[in-house]
Structures are given as structure tokens and as C-alpha cells.
Amino acid sequence: MPYDEALERFEPVLGLETHVELGTESKMFCGCPTEFGAPPNTHVCPVCLALPGSLPVANAEAIESTIRIGLALNCTIAEWCRFARKNYFYPDMPKNYQISQYDEPLCTDGYLDVVVDGETVRIEIERVHLEEDTGKSTHVGGATGRIHGADYSIVDYNRAGIPLVEIVTKPIPGTDRLAPEVARAYVTELREVMRALGVSDVRMEEGSLRCDVNVSLMPRGASEWGTRSETKNVNSLRSVERAVRGEIERQAAILADGGRIVQETRHFHEDTGRTTSGRSKEEAQDYRYFPEPDLLPMAPDREWVASLKADLPELPSVRRGRLQAEWGVSDLDMAAMHNADAIDLVEATVAAGAPAADARKWWMGELARRANEAGKPLAELPITPAEVARVTELVSSGALNDKLARQVLEGVLAGEGSPDDVVAKRGLQVVNDEGELLAIIDKVLAENADAADKVRSGKVAAAGALVGGVMKASRGKADAARARELILEKLGVS
């Protein structure tokens, strides 16, 4: 069913479960390194391979990071809590249980505010808990890349035991047609919070941030929520948005036909933007949770928690508010910079000496256009904020005008060196020698006697053509404003 029609008939309720791999040096319960991309099964030991007799020892830094995440999300930090075993058999899980947390998570009852379409939406957080990642299975042969139908499977245990924080929202009603955007904004904001805290590199493409999207629909005006589906494998911000949209359309079509939504896990497909059915939760296993007897309970000291809270860095939303005030830009411009991931770049450019308005103008204008052409994020353009700041300096000193500045940026992006190198190599310089400029003006006036007469007779607007002539004759190097002044002076109308 088309999205608009679906929204006319149904209201969506969202829920998001996000897994964040922490960037600790070592794994959650052993000393193995966590570095991504090592040859398979080289970051393993008796503990993370679950050899008989091995025992876990909890990573203190991971516990601290989880508490800091909880504090940044305005959660209550448990005074006493435990790890629990989640029991199920799967070849990539060495112990055939995952050490996780069950009914005693480290952090509960928080929130995160996100801004969508100028509106602030408060996303309530149910819990933040700490667990360990599984190994990574690769299913070889078969059509789907899933375990069923594969010829054989291979497992890399390097990832097994990497600390994983799970952040679960409460159900999010009332987002209406903005549900996809709210979901995306939430994951975006969460990612920025993680970056600000420095607890994870949150790279969705490497799986260090993974998102499960829960969607249910209820008929407009109903008070009881519908049955939800849980979509896994949502591995980019754009996919989060598409997965929500796709699920709303799929579920609406089923419900409109009088069908029933099955509570199940679904898999998201990047290529089609659609989901397909995974295992049904109705036949789901019983995880037989019980408190992990190999680890002691955690009882975070209150003073320590208070000091962690006091030492939290400035959070992204607070920082954006501060920068907006400092830069004096509108909500709309700020939102545009946020969406373009330009805030850090603008801030760094300002720090390198550029006026905020100029920094924003170049990043959101010429450079955004070039990034778009190249199909790259802004931050991946081969130019530094300091170089952009230098360009703005050259413009404000009058050495360059905007047209020349664009050529300088082009040169820097093309790898021709620093802005000053490009200026020198390309000979890009506003003509500052008044003698040279006056000679050009004389020549232009002589060649355009008609226009000169019009100006003399009071039609000042005709001066534009003369300025254009000067700019053309100087190949853009003339200072247009000064040229105009001199022309008017010469023609006796200043």
C-alpha cells in the first residue's frame, strides 16, 4: 500500500534496539584485542573460544563506558545488578550462551531528544545494558547467504566477546507520518552521543553500530497497539528510514486485506528496501536466563557514578545550541548543517580563524556541491578546515574575490597544494595595482562609448556592463567593487 494511504488509515508505533560495539582495547571477558579486520580466528584465547575450564573476567572499562552512555541518555544507574546467561545453541556462540543482562540492567529509564522538522521529539529509553558479541558466521553456497540451504558455514571468533551495549527504547507512539524520519534522527543522534563520549567508532558499515527496528500499526483512533515485527540487518541511517517506511507499507497492506501481522524477526534487504520473514517469535526459544554464576554482581559506587556524570563531555544537542548562538544562525540553517554533517567542519574552520558566516557559506555552498558531485560525505573531501579558513581570509583581505576563491578551492581539491600554492601556480590574484586597473578601464570605456555616455547622462545602471567588461578584460582578477567606483569617478557621476 502506498505510504500516504497507509498513514491515512493507520498510526505507527516504533521501537528501536541499537547495539553498539564498544571501542575498548580488549574484549569483554578476556584480554584479546578488539581491532577490526584481523585475519580470522587470530584474536582468540581459551576464554573467548569457551574452552573447557575457562572463566570470564569483566572488563572494567566496558562497565564504565556503559554507565557513561546511561548517564548521557539521562538514565538511572543501578545500585546493584548482575550479568545473566542467555542460553541458546548457535555455532558462532562459543559457550552456547551469551553473557548478557536480563532483568537487572545497568541503566534504566532515560531519554534522548531529537529534532525532526523543527519539532523536538523525546524518545524514551527503557534500558541500556552490557553484553558480549558473538562470532561471525559466513554461510557458503545456497541462494540466501543464510544458514538454511548453505553448503557449509565458516565461523570467525575474532568478534566473539567484543563488548556490546544494547540500548532499547520504550515504544514510540505519535510520530505519525514522520516515523521514518524520527527513527533515522534517533539513530543519528545516538551515534553522535557515542562519538562525543568516545566510547565507540560507531561505524554502521563495519557493524559497530547495528539497529533492529520494531514497527507496529494500529487503525487510526485505536488505543491498543498492534502486533510488531522486528527488522534486523538495518545497517545504514538511510536503511533505518527505508526499513520503517517499508514495514509501514507492508503491514498496512496486510491489515487492509483483513490479514494478521505475525510477530517475527524480519531481514532488511538494502537492494530492494523490503524485508523478508526470518524466524517467527511465536516459535521462539526459551532463553532460560539465570544470573551468571562466574561473575560477581556489579554495585557501582555512587560517588564514582556522580564523578562520571560530572565529567561527561558536552553532549551533541547542547553543543549545537551553543554553536548556533555563537554563530548567530537560524534554526533552519543549523538543521541544514547538522543534516549535512557540516557542524564539526564549520566549527574547525571557525577555530582556524574564519568568520562563522563565511565558514558556513563555503562548506554549505561550493564544497557541499562538490561533495554531492563526487558522491562523498563532506568530511571526506580532500580539503582541511584550515585551508578553507585561509581561503576566507584571502577573500576578506581583498586578495581574492568569490569567483577566484572557487577556483582556489577547485585547485586544492584537485591536489594542487595549499590555497596559497594554487593562487601562485594559477596566478590568481585580484588586480590591486590601480594603474593597471585604470588602463583597463580606459580601454573598456573607449571600446564602449555608448554605455559610457548613458552613464554620464545619469543612467547609472548601465555601469554594470562596463564593470563586466573590466572583469572580462582582466580575466576575473579585478576587484569589481573598486572597478565600479573608478568607472563612476571617471564618468563624473560619483
Added chain:
Amino acid sequence: MTELLHKTAAELGRLIAAREVSAVEVTQAHLDRIAEVEPKVNAFLHVDPETTLAQARAVDERIAGGERLGPLAGVPVAHKDVFTTTDMPTTAGSKILEGWRPPYDATVTSRLREAGLVILGKTNLDEFAMGSSTENSAYGPTRNPWDLSRIPGGSSGGSSAAVAAYEAPLSTGTDTGGSIRQPAAVTGIVGMKPTYGGSSRYGLIAFASSLDTPGPFARNVLDAALLHEAFSGHDVMDSTSIHAHVPPVVEAARQADIAGLRVGVVKEFGGEGYQPGVLARFHEAVELLESLGAKVVEVSCPSFGYALPAYYLIAPSECSSNLARFDAMRYGLRVGDDGTRSAEEVMSMTRAAGFGPEVKRRIMLGTYALSSGYYDAYYGQAQKVRTLISRDFDAAFHQVDVLVSPTTPTTAFPIGERADDPMAMYLADLCTIPTNLAGNAAISVPCGLADEDGLPVGLQIMAPVLGDDRCYRVGAAVEKALEDRWGGSLLTKAPALEGLGYQHG
């Protein structure tokens, strides 16, 4: 060389340190003894004379080089086959781990090595330490040196039999519900369950994580204390290991003075189900304690009656999860992997073929007890009972310094008698289980022979958490008084030992 066999571990250590005898000679004497009696006793799953003698030679070289090692350097020890060892296979008595060579040493193993002990081999046990008779071993039962038709206790039956048969002066065990104390009692030797967390579980193949405790076996209390001290103490690899010094167990074993000590007799242990000969020796031991200057009172621990059912919910629950890792994916047995079956099918076929009936029974019990909808009624309730038992101990130790009871309700039963009756088998641990649930310390020392069968009876001495030294102090006092009365250790009265070719000194 047989005179070396009946020396104590402490004496052997002294002789080796003084270079009056070499570690190699002592080791060879025990290896010869093992070769002689193993066909009848079956205490060992793995003996490798070459590896063992190489260890002994290394100790002799260290001593010759002037290195000062611990009091047990060069003394042989039999090691329960549930601790990982890099130089010997480790099976936990199960087919599912047959031939597995661990790439790492258990902390207990590496501490034995650091102290210069010579590992003679790996001893038999009930599969994954689940049982009270060693009949659940996948590699055949071990026999009691007192009567080869009877069980040596379990699960550490290989370790108790090896020490009782003079195959080793010392051995290691693990005690989850009585698996050190009960085998010690029925083979007439000393066995100690330290405070939970006092000895490291790293490299001990888990049965029930919250209960498993490594501990020593020896033929006398001082030797047990020396071994206890050698491998205990905090270990960073075990999160449940206690940050505390090892209690002064060796000093306590030498002290052996109990004048003024307050001793509590647990009212709930005794009566129906207890063999008269066991109770008779127990009551004599209590009188003996009184004659040695202890003040004896009766103490009630009303929740102890619920300990056995609570244990049989908690231990199977933990084991159902701990044993999930034996899935044919990374190590051990693999059955059915013919290229047509799924990983799930191979896991299932391997576990069906690799685990014995008692292990399967406990995995099923535990899986059921942890199931959604049953958790509160079973596992949750059992944890509450566990708290009540700890409170009973706390209240009791408010009144007395130690508690005493028979170690087991009966003497060693015949092999096969209880094999098909799990409930009867479980009752062997009736008196030992409360201590595991509360995590405190307890020892079993020999206190005589039952009149009706002439088999050894054990006295259990229980002490508070980290009060391990009290067990040794009382145990040593009882041992001294009884050996004076008997004119030597209880083992000198073991008739079958002569049948095993052992000449009492």
C-alpha cells in the same frame, strides 16, 4: 623402595630438599606402585611415566642448583582429570572430551608445577564430576582399596583411591556437593573442601560454577594442609576468587590443640538412613573431642533438610548451561558430520553419543528448572533455600567455632548397588551439601571402622567462610588422639591393601 611409599608428603619433601632422596627416586617408586595395582584399582585415566619423570628430574636439578622451593617440591601428586593440563589429556571422565589436549594449564595445575610437585597422572572421576561413586565415569569405575567390590566414593574417586592405595601421597579433587569429603570418608583418608573462592576454578572444567571448589586429599591432616596451601589463594583469572590471604592452614594442622573450642553437633544429621556403625564412630569422635577439652553443644540447623532438593535444582541448572559448550564445533567428539547433516544435527548427535546417562539426566533437570514459567518455582525457590541455609550456618557459628557430623550416612557401598537408583546415590551427599550451598569450609578425617562391615567412617568438621584453619586444627587433634589409640593411621587396618601387595611398615 616401598619404604618411600608410606612416608608422609611432608617427610618426602624434607628428604628431597635435603637431597637424601631424589624426586626421581620418589616418583619412580610411585610409578612402580601404580603399575602394580592399577589393573585392580583403576584410579588413573592417564599415566605417562616419561613426562612425569621429566618433571621430577627438573625439580632435582632446581634443588641441585641451590633453588629454595616449597615444602612439597619433588613430592608426587595425582591430579583429578577435571583440571586442564598442557602435557596430559583432560577428559573430565567423559567420552565427549576423549583425547582432548588443553592448550592451557588450570591455575591449580600451574601452582602445583610452581611449587615443584610432580604430577603422576590424571585420576578417574564421575563424568563431569557428577556422581558419588565414580561409576559414572565413561572409562569404567574405580575400586575402593579397602574392598575392591566397593565404590571409592565420588566424584573424586580416582583421587581418593590413588591416595588410599599408596599410589600417590597426595591428590587433588573438586567438591561440588561432597565430591572430596565423601570419597575421603569411604576410603579412610583426609579430604578438604576449602572455602568457595579460596582456590581457583580457572581451568577446572565446570560442573556447577557457584559450588565447585578445588581441594586436597592426603593420608594425614598436615599433608592435606601443605597441599591446600600450595595451590590456593587469589587468582585474577577467576572473578569469584576471594581477595584474601590463605587461612593459616599449615600452622593450624601443626597446632592440633582444641582446648576451650566450642563444637556444635548438628541435630538434623543422624537417625533414619544412617548406618549404625557410622553413628557409633561419630558419637565416639564427639566424646573424644570433649575429652580433648572442647565444649560440645547440640545445634539446630532447621533448613538443612531442604539442602538436598535445593542442590538438585541449582547444580543441574548451572550444569545445563555450563555443558552447552560441548557441541562438536571447536573441540572434542564430533558425530554425524558426513557432509549431509546440519550443524544442529551434528551437535545433537554428538551430545547424544558423548554424554552418559547421569549427565543427560542433570542437563534435562536443569533445563526444565530454568524454563520460562518454572524458574520461580524451582531455581528461584532453591536460591531462597540457599539463603536460609547460609543463615543457619551464620546462627550456628555465632554459638560455636565448628560444627561436626558424620561425613556420609553410610560406608562404601558395593559397586552397582545404587547405579540404577539416582535418589539413593544422591543421599550419599546428604551431610556434605549444606556446606557447598553456603560456601564455607569443611574437612573429612577418618574416625574409625564401622562394626558391621569394617569399612572406614569419616568425621566432617565444618567451619565458617575463611575459617579453613579451624578444620585443620580440629582434624589434626582428632587424628593425633585416634592414631595414638590405634597405634598408627587407619589405613594400617585396611585388609585389602595387603592383597594389593602393600606391606605395612
